[in-house]
Amino acid sequence: MKRSKRIITLVAVLVAVCTATFALTKYEKKQEEIQNSDAVILEIPVDTVESLSWEYTEDGLAFHKGTDGWLYDGDETFPVSEDKISDILSHFEAFGVSFIIENVEDYSQYGLDKPECVIRLSAADQSYELKLGDFSKMDEQRYVDIGDGNVYLVSQDPMDYLVSELSGMILHDDTPDFENVADIQFTGSENYSITYIEESTDTYNEDDVYFTGKDGKNLPLDTDKVTNYLDTVSSLSLLNYVTYNATDAELESYGLDEPELSVTVNYTYTDDDEKDISDTCILHISRNPEELKAAEEAEANEEEEIPAVTKYIRIGDSQIVYELDDSAYSILAAASYDDLRHKEVIWADFGIVTQIDITLEEESHSITSVLDEKDESNDRIWYYGEEEIDINDLQSTLAGLSADSFTDETPDQKEEISLIVYLDNENFPQVKIQLYRYDGSLCLAVVDGESISLVDRSAVMDLVEAVQAIVLN
Numbered sequence: 001m002k003r004s005k006r007i008i009t010l011v012a013v014l015v016a017v018c019t020a021t022f023a024l025t026k027y028e029k030k031q032e033e034i035q036n037s038d039a040v041i042l043e044i045p046v047d048t049v050e051s052l053s054w055e056y057t058e059d060g061l062a063f064h065k066g067t068d069g070w071l072y073d074g075d076e077t078f079p080v081s082e083d084k085i086s087d088i089l090s091h092f093e094a095f096g097v098s099f100i101i102e103n104v105e106d107y108s109q110y111g112l113d114k115p116e117c118v119i120r121l122s123a124a125d126q127s128y129e130l131k132l133g134d135f136s137k138m139d140e141q142r143y144v145d146i147g148d149g150n151v152y153l154v155s156q157d158p159m160d161y162l163v164s165e166l167s168g169m170i171l172h173d174d175t176p177d178f179e180n181v182a183d184i185q186f187t188g189s190e191n192y193s194i195t196y197i198e199e200s201t202d203t204y205n206e207d208d209v210y211f212t213g214k215d216g217k218n219l220p221l222d223t224d225k226v227t228n229y230l231d232t233v234s235s236l237s238l239l240n241y242v243t244y245n246a247t248d249a250e251l252e253s254y255g256l257d258e259p260e261l262s263v264t265v266n267y268t269y270t271d272d273d274e275k276d277i278s279d280t281c282i283l284h285i286s287r288n289p290e291e292l293k294a295a296e297e298a299e300a301n302e303e304e305e306i307p308a309v310t311k312y313i314r315i316g317d318s319q320i321v322y323e324l325d326d327s328a329y330s331i332l333a334a335a336s337y338d339d340l341r342h343k344e345v346i347w348a349d350f351g352i353v354t355q356i357d358i359t360l361e362e363e364s365h366s367i368t369s370v371l372d373e374k375d376e377s378n379d380r381i382w383y384y385g386e387e388e389i390d391i392n393d394l395q396s397t398l399a400g401l402s403a404d405s406f407t408d409e410t411p412d413q414k415e416e417i418s419l420i421v422y423l424d425n426e427n428f429p430q431v432k433i434q435l436y437r438y439d440g441s442l443c444l445a446v447v448d449g450e451s452i453s454l455v456d457r458s459a460v461m462d463l464v465e466a467v468q469a470i471v472l473n
Contacts, residue, residue, distance in 0.1 A: 042095035048123040079171040099153035110143040173315040188261040204428035255286030345401040355422040403453035411436035
């Protein structure tokens, strides 16, 4: 009895060994059918393709070529990016492989019985179908089946250049890099225009090139601020769209039927043929009306939590509406004259300052200068009386006088200090600055007889100390 059991056990072991040997032989046979290859298995010119689709396990996207370009099968109003379609199709103009497995019988071992993705293309009278299976364990390359009885390994995974969301195929609006701006026009919450003028006689600083008309005067703006504003327009992140085909009702719900602010930039650029082309960029910004109302009510009621308000932007007459991030909105909404003007009380290049007359505590002082003939940089040597002085502290404190806020209030308190700054400029030979006490933390700046701004009192005291260091030395 024991002998029989031993024989049965040996027979079972023998069968198992034979089965394993047979399986190994089959595996080795399969392995022998894998060959290195540099073959190009598909050659489909981009301009011949008429339809393209890809399906994942649960969803997919499909497009077809219309008379005026590519269209989304699900909604032909969707703005399809021709560049993104072309980029996908370009990979099939010469679709090469690294390995070939011939005479395949069991596609399941490559994950091709239930492919992760199926790509379909039609070009002229021919259709193509690519099934994308698993990755090989050895080198992590994708198994691909094009329906010719073989399985291929590809080093460039087609799924790397497909997208799963429709949003990835949208033709986004864009804003240009402004080479030469002619003018900027604001309508809505702000209503005025900015003009680009080089070598203007309406400023004492040669860096001033942006001006706005006000009360019959051409007023200079801060070039850095206007440039930053334009750079913000150029670099807008137009990716997070809320609709790609806005209806009138939707525009109203976004507050874009009557935008909070519209900005029009007229500019020129040089094309590839070296021709100057004039163009216009228009953008509209707004805030969600219902959310804005709720936030204003909460603020009026002094509630602890103020609801967030969604901001939107639309480029020209585009049907795409994007959500605008808070940072970009804060810059674009700050478009008033006061937002873009110089905050400095005086912004002259100190290199053109030739003399400063100062009145402090009812005493007058004069600081003069001559060009340093030994210095090719045309620096000046400064004197108080006949004594050569260091002007650096006075220069930095004078340049540091900056608006805390702008105002046209009339001064009604004591004058702290006044200066007449003489300039080597035929249009602006001098600038008179008077600084009056306003309250414990601010002073009122009057320039050439006109109230301009409130400035930090500590900055005025720094200026006084810098003058005293010179005249009391």
